[in-house]
Amino acid sequence: xxxxxxxxxxxxxxxxxxxxxxxxxxxxxxxxxxxxxxxxxxxxxxxxxxxxxxxxxxxxxxxxxxxxxxxxxxxxxxxxxxxxxxxxxxxxxxxxxxxxxxxxxxxxxxxxxxxxxxxxxxxxxxxxxxxxxxxxxxxxxxxxxxxxxxxxxxxxxxxxxxxxxxxxxxxxxxxxxxxxxxxxxxxxxxxxxxxxxxxxxxxxxxxxxxxxxxxxxxxxxxxxxxxxxxxxxxxxxxxxxxxxxxxxxxxxxxxxxxxxxxxxxxxxxxxxxxxxxxxxxxxxxxxxxxxxxxxxxxxxxxxxxxxxxxxxxxxxxxxxxxxxxxxxxxxxxxxxxxxxxxxxxxxxxxxxxxxxxxxxxxxxxxxxxxxxxxxxxxxxxxxxxxxxxxxxxxxxxxxxxxxxxxxxxxxxxxxxxxxxxxxxxxxxxxxxxxxxxxxxxxxxxxxxxxxxxxxxxxxxxxxxxxxxxxxxxxxxxxxxxxxxxxxxxxxxxxxxxxxxxxxxxxxxxxxxxxxxxxxxxxxxxxxxxxxxxxxxxxxxxxxxxxxxxxxxxxxxxxxxxxxxxxxxxxx
Amino acid sequence: xxxxxxxxxxxxxxxxxxxxxxxxxxxxxxxxxxxxxxxxxxxxxxxxxxxxxxxxxxxxxxxxxxxxxxxxxxxxxxxxxxxxxxxxxxxxxxxxxxxxxxxxxxxxxxxxxxxxxxxxxxxxxxxxxxxxxxxxxxxxxxxxxxxxxxxxxxxxxxxxxxxxxxxxxxxxxxxxxxxxxxxxxxxxxxxxxxxxxxxxxx
Numbered sequence: 227x228x229x230x231x232x233x234x235x236x237x238x239x240x241x242x243x244x245x246x247x248x249x250x251x252x253x254x255x256x257x258x259x260x261x262x263x264x265x266x267x268x269x270x271x272x273x274x275x276x277x278x279x280x281x282x283x284x285x286x287x288x289x290x291x292x293x294x295x296x297x298x299x300x301x302x303x304x305x306x307x308x309x310x311x312x313x314x315x316x317x318x319x320x321x322x323x324x325x326x327x328x329x330x331x332x333x334x335x336x337x338x339x340x341x342x343x344x345x346x347x348x349x350x351x352x353x354x355x356x357x358x359x360x361x362x363x364x365x366x367x368x369x370x371x372x373x374x375x376x377x378x379x380x381x382x383x384x385x386x387x388x389x390x391x392x393x394x395x396x397x398x399x400x401x402x403x404x405x406x407x408x409x410x411x412x413x414x415x416x417x418x419x420x421x422x423x424x425x426x427x428x429x430x431x432x433x434x435x436x437x438x439x440x441x442x443x444x445x446x447x448x449x450x451x452x453x454x455x456x457x458x459x460x461x462x463x464x465x466x467x468x469x470x471x472x473x474x475x476x477x478x479x480x481x482x483x484x485x486x487x488x489x490x491x492x493x494x495x496x497x498x499x500x501x502x503x504x505x506x507x508x509x510x511x512x513x514x515x516x517x518x519x520x521x522x523x524x525x526x527x528x529x530x531x532x533x534x535x536x537x538x539x540x541x542x543x544x545x546x547x548x549x550x551x552x553x554x555x556x557x558x559x560x561x562x563x564x565x566x567x568x569x570x571x572x573x574x575x576x577x578x579x580x581x582x583x584x585x586x587x588x589x590x591x592x593x594x595x596x597x598x599x600x601x602x603x604x605x606x607x608x609x610x611x612x613x614x615x616x617x618x619x620x621x622x623x624x625x626x627x628x629x630x631x632x633x634x635x636x637x638x639x640x641x642x643x644x645x646x647x648x649x650x651x652x653x654x655x656x657x658x659x660x661x662x663x664x665x666x667x668x669x670x671x672x673x674x675x676x677x678x679x680x681x682x683x684x685x686x687x688x689x690x691x692x693x694x695x696x697x698x699x700x701x702x703x704x705x706x707x708x709x710x711x712x713x714x715x716x717x718x719x720x721x722x723x724x725x726x727x728x729x730x731x732x733x734x735x736x737x738x739x740x741x742x743x744x745x746x747x748x749x750x751x752x753x754x755x756x757x758x759x760x761x762x763x764x765x766x767x768x769x770x771x772x773x774x775x776x777x778x779x780x781x782x783x784x785x786x787x788x789x790x791x792x793x794x795x796x797x
Numbered sequence: 798x799x800x801x802x803x804x805x806x807x808x809x810x811x812x813x814x815x816x817x818x819x820x821x822x823x824x825x826x827x828x829x830x831x832x833x834x835x836x837x838x839x840x841x842x843x844x845x846x847x848x849x850x851x852x853x854x855x856x857x858x859x860x861x862x863x864x865x866x867x868x869x870x871x872x873x874x875x876x877x878x879x880x881x882x883x884x885x886x887x888x889x890x891x892x893x894x895x896x897x898x899x900x901x902x903x904x905x906x907x908x909x910x911x912x913x914x915x916x917x918x919x920x921x922x923x924x925x926x927x928x929x930x931x932x933x934x935x936x937x938x939x940x941x942x943x944x945x946x947x948x949x950x951x952x953x954x955x956x957x958x959x960x961x962x963x964x965x966x967x968x969x970x971x972x973x974x975x976x977x978x979x980x981x982x983x984x985x986x987x988x989x990x991x992x993x994x995x996x997x998x999x
Contacts, residue, residue: 283980287967287968287969290880291877291880291881292963294877294881296881297881297882413985414987416987417987458981458983459982459985460980460999462999583990584989585987585988585989585990586987586990587985587988588984588985588986588997589982589984589985590982590999591985625962625966625975626962628958629955629958629959632918632919634855634958635855635856635858635911636858638856639858639860639862639975643995643996644994645990645996
């Protein structure tokens with residue numbers, strides 16, 4: 227081992243942020259803008275905004291397998307491949323080689339990772355919904371797990387703060403179930419979608435809105451200042467956007483942090499341990515390993531933000547053992563690694579739409595419809611807890627319809643060059659209840675190539691999720707039938723596991739009581755106050771809405787608090 | 798403006814440029830060697846390759862616009878079968894080809910070929926039903942893998958039709974001659990169809 231332990235000025239910062247993804251980027255931005263010198267540590271390779279978006283402008287013919295996944299890639303990206311075509315040549319560069327970064331499944335867990343600058347913010351679905359007031363109260367009211375230590379009102383100003391910075395297109399609707407935020411102009415609905423929205427409200431009293439999505443429909447000055455431009459409606463976001471039109475750490479928070487001249491970024495640098503000082507009872511820094519050279523170094527700071535992604539942030543806590551914390555930093559409660567949540571998906575329905583023959587769409591909308599939760603909301607009561615939202619929409623069928631049709635030859639070929647009928651479909655995102663037996667932990671013996679214990683997953687859906695899935699399919703079928711659409715077909719994928727929603731969370735939950743939670747209401751580790759965990763690990767319940775904007779709001783709030791506490795000399 | 802120029806243009810506009818390592822990594826990604834772990838050595842005889850080409854051309858013939866053979870679909874089909882499919886599909890594809898060989902497909906005239914392929918397509922509807930029943934009967938992931946290795950693959954007709962269409966409609970000539978190709982729409986609009994409206998491709 228090549229040990230190079232320095233404590234000189236080049237290794238000392240005001241703050242260390244572990245991770246450069248959705249929340250790491252936001253932490254770096256908020257901390258540097260408040261005057262702190264920040265070191266950001268990214269375990270993966272460097273991706274430079276725009277210039278490294280190698281596939282962004284390619285034509286379909288420039289991908290050898292034309293969007294399909296080769297057996298070779300499917301083996302390298304075995305976990306990614308459970309999702310669908312993530313490992314293809316188009317988007318594969320922004321996912322992680324699972325063969326080189328293996329993990330252990332005591333029970334199956336679909337762990338999708340993104341080890342590079344920007345992390346999963348490079349290829350997120352960009353759907354951005356606020357959690358509602360009742361989401362924060364549900365655990366306490368229903369006696370599930372523990373209560374959130376914060377309420378909607380605590381996060382409200384921070385939602386506003388990050389929404390404006392990120393730039394979210396959407397429609398304010400005034401619905402309690404889906405609180406409105408600050409939106410750029412909404413993207414239009416297609417003709418059958420407008421019909422569907424009206425019919426659902428009239429016949430089932432169920433609201434339908436256009437997705438709230440982090441793509442710039444009308445850039446504001448603070449967006450263009452960072453070099454971000456309007457969406458070009460190519461819907462090729464996951465390749466990286468050369469226009470910076472969708473929000474990622476690369477297009478947004480990292481450039482903003484760099485503008486302060488207070489940001490240092492290290493790539494290929496794996497945080498292996500948080501260094502705890504028994505005397506001051508504070509973390510004094512982070513030990514890292516270069517993923518290529520294997521060189522070990524230490525970096526020091528007054529505060530440490532963990533934004534490594536929920537599972538890796540928890541793993542880092544668990545691997546940071548000291549006399550004070552023999553089972554991992556901040557793990558007095560034995561809750562670190564437990565309560566894994568996600569959103570379960572792969573359930574919904576499809577249909578064909580008759581009519582609207584003369585309607586068509588120019589451009590590809592990188593967005594869909596959103597049907598907010600209606601289950602166990604208001605007067606609705608079901609035999610399971612919580613609920614789900616749907617995402618989907620209508621599209622006019624293209625040549626791919628021909629694959630399952632009968633026919634070939636000259637007239638078939640000609641027919642395929644014209645649009646076919648409309649189809650419509652959507653799938654659910656369901657809330658998963660926290661359960662302490664759904665967990666990850668570090669293997670006692672097996673280590674990765676950097677000598678860090680491997681992560682073991684031991685989690686599964688519970689009865690509540692399985693009951694909800696049945697209803698998710700049935701309601702999707704019901705809605706498409708009520709709309710009068712044809713060939714309505716439900717689906718409920720049986721081969722999904724926790725993790726596939728790529729919303730894995732909950733492994734270092736916040737709480738009021740250090741006995742049953744890892745973090746306090748400002749995301750501080752209860753017994754080591756200068757360590758903040760502000761990624762999905764902090765979540766106490768999962769709601770059913772896409773979580774990134776909530777993680778970012780939590781991060782901005784915690785960063786503001788951390789700097790105030792530093793100034794008050796409490797850290 | 799090709800894609801390379803386009804990106805470089807945008808990158809330069811914002812003060813960046815392609816780094817040599819990036820270009821190298823990209824090339825490596827594109828040039829990666831095929832898997833060493835091919836389940837079987839899937840290969841076709843010259844005669845079988847000719848049948849693949851003629852069937853593909855029957856599905857997408859040359860008309861006022863290029864046909865499947867013009868845009869390299871036959872080689873694409875073989876490459877895709879090698880790279881993206883496993884034993885069950887290799888077997889079912891070979892079975893379908895051998896049947897056509899026995900029926901002297903290559904010696905037939907256009908009408909005879911057409912009639913035979915209509916029959917092959919009709920038969921594949923039944924084969925698809927059997928295939929789907931077998932798929933739903935498969936259990937958990939571990940079982941699924943094992944059973945999938947022994948199970949029958951997608952029928953020959955379904956494979957060759959899907960790969961012909963994919964190869965053709967994603968080829969540069971295929972896209973540009975069949976559709977209105979709009980790589981950068983720049984706007985999103987709900988519009989009305991024009992007479993003889995072609996599909997937009999992006």
